[in-house]
Amino acid sequence: MIRxxxxxxxxxxxxxxxxxxxxxxxxxxxxxxxxxxKKSYPELAFLDLPKQxxxxxxxxxxxxxxxxxxxxxxIGGSALGPRSIVEALSPFHNYLRKPRVFIYDNVDPLTLxxxxxxxxxxxxxxxxxxxxxxxxxxxxxxxxLWQRLKDLGLSPQRHMVIxxxxxxxxxxxxxRDFHLRSLSIHPNVVGRYSVLSPVGLLTxxxxxxxxxxxxxxxxxxxxxxxxxxVMENPALLFASALYQFNVLKKLNITVMLPYSDRLKAFSEWxxxxxxxxxxxxxxxxxxxxxxxxxxQHSQLQAWMEGPKSFVVVFIAIEDYGVDIEIPVVFNxxxxxxxxxxxxxxxxxxxxxxxxxxxxxxxxxxCITIQMPKIDAYHLGQLFHLFSIxxxxxxxxxxxxxFNQPGVEEGKDLTYGMMGKRGYEKKIEEFLxxxxxxxxxxx
Amino acid sequence: MIRxxxxxxxxxxxxxxxxxxxxxxxxxxxxxxxxxxKKSYPELAFLDLPKQxxxxxxxxxxxxxxxxxxxxxxIGGSALGPRSIVEALSPFHNYLRKPRVFIYDNVDPLTLxxxxxxxxxxxxxxxxxxxxxxxxxxxxxxxxLWQRLKDLGLSPQRHMVIxxxxxxxxxxxxxRDFHLRSLSIHPNVVGRYSVLSPVGLLTxxxxxxxxxxxxxxxxxxxxxxxxxxVMENPALLFASALYQFNVLKKLNITVMLPYSDRLKAFSEWxxxxxxxxxxxxxxxxxxxxxxxxxxQHSQLQAWMEGPKSFVVVFIAIEDYGVDIEIPVVFNxxxxxxxxxxxxxxxxxxxxxxxxxxxxxxxxxxCITIQMPKIDAYHLGQLFHLFSIxxxxxxxxxxxxxFNQPGVEEGKDLTYGMMGKRGYEKKIEEFLxxxxxxxxxxx
Numbered sequence: 001m002i003r004x005x006x007x008x009x010x011x012x013x014x015x016x017x018x019x020x021x022x023x024x025x026x027x028x029x030x031x032x033x034x035x036x037x038k039k040s041y042p043e044l045a046f047l048d049l050p051k052q053x054x055x056x057x058x059x060x061x062x063x064x065x066x067x068x069x070x071x072x073x074x075i076g077g078s079a080l081g082p083r084s085i086v087e088a089l090s091p092f093h094n095y096l097r098k099p100r101v102f103i104y105d106n107v108d109p110l111t112l113x114x115x116x117x118x119x120x121x122x123x124x125x126x127x128x129x130x131x132x133x134x135x136x137x138x139x140x141x142x143x144x145l146w147q148r149l150k151d152l153g154l155s156p157q158r159h160m161v162i163x164x165x166x167x168x169x170x171x172x173x174x175x176r177d178f179h180l181r182s183l184s185i186h187p188n189v190v191g192r193y194s195v196l197s198p199v200g201l202l203t204x205x206x207x208x209x210x211x212x213x214x215x216x217x218x219x220x221x222x223x224x225x226x227x228x229x230v231m232e233n234p235a236l237l238f239a240s241a242l243y244q245f246n247v248l249k250k251l252n253i254t255v256m257l258p259y260s261d262r263l264k265a266f267s268e269w270x271x272x273x274x275x276x277x278x279x280x281x282x283x284x285x286x287x288x289x290x291x292x293x294x295x296q297h298s299q300l301q302a303w304m305e306g307p308k309s310f311v312v313v314f315i316a317i318e319d320y321g322v323d324i325e326i327p328v329v330f331n332x333x334x335x336x337x338x339x340x341x342x343x344x345x346x347x348x349x350x351x352x353x354x355x356x357x358x359x360x361x362x363x364x365x366c367i368t369i370q371m372p373k374i375d376a377y378h379l380g381q382l383f384h385l386f387s388i389x390x391x392x393x394x395x396x397x398x399x400x401x402f403n404q405p406g407v408e409e410g411k412d413l414t415y416g417m418m419g420k421r422g423y424e425k426k427i428e429e430f431l432x433x434x435x436x437x438x439x440x441x442x
Numbered sequence: 443m444i445r446x447x448x449x450x451x452x453x454x455x456x457x458x459x460x461x462x463x464x465x466x467x468x469x470x471x472x473x474x475x476x477x478x479x480k481k482s483y484p485e486l487a488f489l490d491l492p493k494q495x496x497x498x499x500x501x502x503x504x505x506x507x508x509x510x511x512x513x514x515x516x517i518g519g520s521a522l523g524p525r526s527i528v529e530a531l532s533p534f535h536n537y538l539r540k541p542r543v544f545i546y547d548n549v550d551p552l553t554l555x556x557x558x559x560x561x562x563x564x565x566x567x568x569x570x571x572x573x574x575x576x577x578x579x580x581x582x583x584x585x586x587l588w589q590r591l592k593d594l595g596l597s598p599q600r601h602m603v604i605x606x607x608x609x610x611x612x613x614x615x616x617x618r619d620f621h622l623r624s625l626s627i628h629p630n631v632v633g634r635y636s637v638l639s640p641v642g643l644l645t646x647x648x649x650x651x652x653x654x655x656x657x658x659x660x661x662x663x664x665x666x667x668x669x670x671x672v673m674e675n676p677a678l679l680f681a682s683a684l685y686q687f688n689v690l691k692k693l694n695i696t697v698m699l700p701y702s703d704r705l706k707a708f709s710e711w712x713x714x715x716x717x718x719x720x721x722x723x724x725x726x727x728x729x730x731x732x733x734x735x736x737x738q739h740s741q742l743q744a745w746m747e748g749p750k751s752f753v754v755v756f757i758a759i760e761d762y763g764v765d766i767e768i769p770v771v772f773n774x775x776x777x778x779x780x781x782x783x784x785x786x787x788x789x790x791x792x793x794x795x796x797x798x799x800x801x802x803x804x805x806x807x808c809i810t811i812q813m814p815k816i817d818a819y820h821l822g823q824l825f826h827l828f829s830i831x832x833x834x835x836x837x838x839x840x841x842x843x844f845n846q847p848g849v850e851e852g853k854d855l856t857y858g859m860m861g862k863r864g865y866e867k868k869i870e871e872f873l874x875x876x877x878x879x880x881x882x883x884x
Contacts, residue, residue, distance in 0.1 A: 007882040076739030092556040106736050107793070108703045109766045109786040114534040134777045137735055140768050140789055143781060147769035170777045191739075234884050252749050253728065261550045272740035279744025286695065286744060286751065289731065293579055294548050296849060297518030297633075298714035302721025302728060304848030307694050309728065324551045326582050327589035335576045335612045338862040339585060344551040347582055347860065351549070354855035357875045361851065368879075406746030407738060409803065413796035418789065420780040433799045437810075440449040442676050 001220060001372075002381045004234045008356065008366040009241050009311075017308075017363040019244055025230055027240045032395050033228035043402035045188035046387055047226075049196040050219035050380075054211055056183060057198050060161055061205025063181070064127075069119040070099040070206045073141045074129035074199075078163075079105030080272050081195030081383075082129075082203035084265040085214075088379050090207040091262050099125070099206060107137045112144065121145075121152055127161045129199055131185050133169025136414060142171075156180055163198050190402050192273045193391075195383050209376050217380030225388045235385055238367065239392035242285055245311050245365060246397075254285045255303065258315035259292040259352040262374050267291060270386055277390045277401035284397070293351045300355065304362060312359055314368040315382075316352050320345045321373060443662060443814075444823045446676045450798065450808040451683050451753075459750075459805040461686055467672055469682045474837050475670035485844035487630035488829055489668075491638040492661035492822075496653055498625060499640050502603055503647025505623070506569075511561040512541040512648045515583045516571035516641075520605075521547030522714050523637030523825075524571075524645035526707040527656075530821050532649040533704050541567070541648060549579045554586065563587075563594055569603045571641055573627050575611025578856060584613075598622055605640050632844050634715045635833075637825050651818050659822030667830045677827055680809065681834035684727055687753050687807060688839075696727045697745065700757035701734040701794040704816050709733060712828055719832045719843035726839070735793045742797065746804060754801055756810040757824075758794050762787045763815060 011018035036044060064070055072082050083103050086093050094100040102115050126145055130138045149159055157180060164171040166184035175182040183198035194200070196218055201211040225235035245251040254274060256267040271287035278284040290299060292314070303310045323345040330336045339347070359366050371378050394401025416426025453460035478486065506512055514524050525545050528535050536542040544557050568587055572580045591601055599622060606613040608626035617624040625640035636642070638660055643653040667677035687693040696716060698709040709731040716729035732741060734756070745752045765787040772778045781789070801808050813820050836843025858868025 003883050005879055005883045007879040010882060012881075013878060075736060079736070080740070091552060092560060095560045096556070106703055106733070107786045107790045108701075109762050109764050109790070110533060111703045112766055112786065113764045114538070118534060118537045135739075136781065136789065136793075137739075139778050140781050140786060143768050143771050143778060144766055144786070146771050170772075170775050173775065174772065232884060237884065252751070259550075261548055261553045268740075275741050275744040275748070276739075279746075279748025281747065282749065284744055284748035286730075286748065288728075291548070294517060294521070296852060297577075297579075298522070298710075299717050300852065301846040301848040302717040302726055304721075304851075305723065306717070306721025306726035306728065307724065309694070320551050322551050322555045324554055324586055326585050329585050329588050330612075330616065333612050333615065334863060336581050336585060338857070338860055339578065339582050342860055344549045344554065344582060344586070347578065347856075348549045348551070350859045351578075351852070351856050353876065354859065354872065355852045356879075357855055357872060358852035360875070360879075370883075404743040406743040409746075410738060410742065410793070410797045410800035413799055414789075414793050415780070417792045417796065418780055418784055421776060430796065430799060433802070434795065436455060437447055437449040437798075437802075439454075440452060441445050441447045441812075442674060442679065 002378055003370045005368040005370065006237060008360045014360050014363050014365055017249060017365060019241065023244045023248060024237065024240050027243065027396055029228050029230050029236060032236065032392055035395055036226065041402055042188040043190050044391065045186050046193040050215045050222055054201065057201050057205060057211060060181060060183060061202060064125050064206045065099065067099045067123055067125040069124035070101050071124055071126045072103040072129060072203065073126060073138050075105045075135060075137045076272060077191035077194050078129035078199055079103050080269040081200035084269040085200050085204045086207050087265040088262045088374055089209050089376055093207055101203065101207060104141055107140055112141060121148060122154060124159065125161060126159055127163060127202060128171065129163040130171055131165055131191055133164050133171035192276055193387050213376035214380030217377035218384035221381040221385050225385065235389040236392055238389040239396055242311060243393055243396040246285055251309055251311050252285055253288055253309045255288040255290050255310055255312040257290040257292050257312055259348055260317050260374060261291060263315060264291045266382065273386060273390050276404050277394050278397060278399065280399045280406065283399060293348060296355055303359065303364065310364060312366045314352060314356055314366060315371055316368055317371050317374060319373040444820055445812045447810040447812065448679060450802045456802050456805045456807055459691060459807060461683065465686045465690060466679065466682050469685065469838055471670050471672050471678060474678065474834055477837055478668065483844055484630040485632050486833065487628050488635040492657045492664055496643065499643050499647060499653060502623060502625060503644060506567050506648045507541065509541045509565055509567040511566035512543050513566055513568045514545040514571060514645065515568060515580050517547045517577060517579045518714060519633035519636050520571035520641055521545050522711040523642035526711040527642050527646045528649055529707040530704045530816055531651050531818055535649055543645065543649060546583055549582055554583060563590060564596060566601060567603060568601055569605060569644060570613065571605040572613055573607055573633055575606050575613035634718055635829050655818035656822030659819035660826035663823040663827050667827065677831040678834055680831040681838055684753060685835055685838040688727055693751055693753050694727055695730055695751045697730040697732050697752055697754040699732040699734050699754055701790055702759050702816060703733060705757060706733045708824065715828060715832050718846050719836050720839060720841065722841045722848065725841060735790060738797055745801065745806065752806060754808045756794060756798055756808060757813055758810055759813050759816060761815040
């Protein structure tokens, strides 16, 4: 089980910048409990993902493993979930194992061209992921690949799996009309809370991970997170701490800092979840994606001495699974020889703790998640812990953690310019803006 | 030449949140001019990188291209520079071309183990990059690979190139003692300003880029940036705008948002430069790494409706080099058919502008860099522009943009625990902290 160390947020350890136990308890946990138990937002359906029936995922996973390439078309949660699973659980996957995984989460034409240069579509399975079935970026690449298959005489029935709403949307209609393979995302599970749905789990199966292990980990931590005693619930305590640092200390940046290259994509997954859920009504905590030790040589300076805005969330790995000894070489050079007879795992762990101490000593709050090892079970725990903590933080801030109203305006302008019916008025707005913006160019 | 559109920072376009021309001119540009022209910090030596002699880089680049793998050991600027060059100028490089490039910028033991599984050291050249020659992470992996070569009967003289200070440090001593191939980093060019030195340029040559093109681009924009009329100098105007948004409007997050997968690593390069240079004395602007369209589905919600902290810097690509048409399929489904007869390049460009408009309409400042295409010449311009702008911003904030005093404490604690002589006192501090931190774990 992952454990969380909260010592370095306390006044005892970091002084006046820290929180007291009273601060942590001063939230309205009864309200949170009520909202969770009554599922006052239907989107809390993600809580039940650990108990889902995975037989269809298993079946399609087995089907997928006969291909040489597995291409995910999706954006936002539909890409970050799968990517964080592959990077964490099968690092350097495409060099070492098949099917190779390509995640196309943009509309950059060069990226898609390169993927099509590298793979043979005949030996590829394409997983199109969009809950709504109308995401413009995913729709565009889906249409391109649909036509490519047709041009090559390949059938979508063989080469595509659609992951979408069970009943509604364009993609579900196409699944029905063309009898395509498909997986369903529960109607109330929204994109950024969907990693433990077929959105992430199919990719897990494709790269050889038993998705049951992820769900088991999630289920275990889920129990702890639905106990509503603040001081015993790691998710509620996380939400309370970050909320109180914002309200009482005006800290508004949450750094996610795992000490493993394998969790870099996880860090980005967290950032989407946290930003899109909480950043509304002028409120919110800005997440910051990071990785240690690397960012000690990039961002640490600003966390230590820049604006007082940061709470740093470490993920410390207890067992890296492998280790490499640093040999006895250059014995005569003192600036190197001190490293001999230590190991890389020892060095990275000491650097993690040293960074934590340095921050704490200068009064900067940190939270440290102890992860026994990076495997499906514990990754499932991370996903579920932060999904729950994010929803709880949203409720504390009084915002809806499941919508994203702020992105609609950009979408509408795009629809207008792309000629979607009903958005004609946006064209004029777009063009008049374009004229104005060219006034001040150097 | 790249051009910068500043319209969307003005009051005319975004209303009360915007700056006036007077605000932009209210900086002490004479002081900046004086500091630059007199090189009041010797570290401004990076300004002269475009005129450097590249013959040795060319020679070693040619030597390197006979290998199947090129492994960079470096961290911070020594890794982000090379990585951003490879990703921008040779996307999907390792799938398509040789030598494959592996950048090991951490001490995660699993990452190094996987790299050693994938490559054959006999067919590999290792580029060790550390200006000081004493970076712990780089030293550790260097020592490991030195011993591996020895164990395999391979010679460092054939398989290593060291990029370091011309005179000082452990690595230079080893170069001399063992007659290794080496490149020199100018003694006054510090890590995060070194991408246009041999640090980045050797990797450019290795992946088949003529590094002269990068320097030529840098040289061209350098001329514009050393004209000290605020309104005609893209770097000074950038620095002035970001500084004034911080001082006058309390905005402290600078989002770097290129609309191309190829510039994702560039965005991280910028973030190191900006964070480590400016984040000190309680001041500073927090950089945020991003990529469009992807982050419209991740971070945009928070930029639109979260805390008022952001200035968004777009990089808009004019010519993606390739394009892919969106075909006429699913004509009967209105939610998809509007995309037909457009192209991916068209869609990504419209989304970029739509996002810019949406932000501007809601009073959020943006700056847009128009990049004609992603090639060595224009990438060199981006690197040089932002290096100069960062130094200028540092001078405006009154901080030293070339040091990083805030990371020393963590280093010293690590040295103590790793047994480096002179750091014995840090051990006790480390251990007593470790005891305290285990008090509050759930």
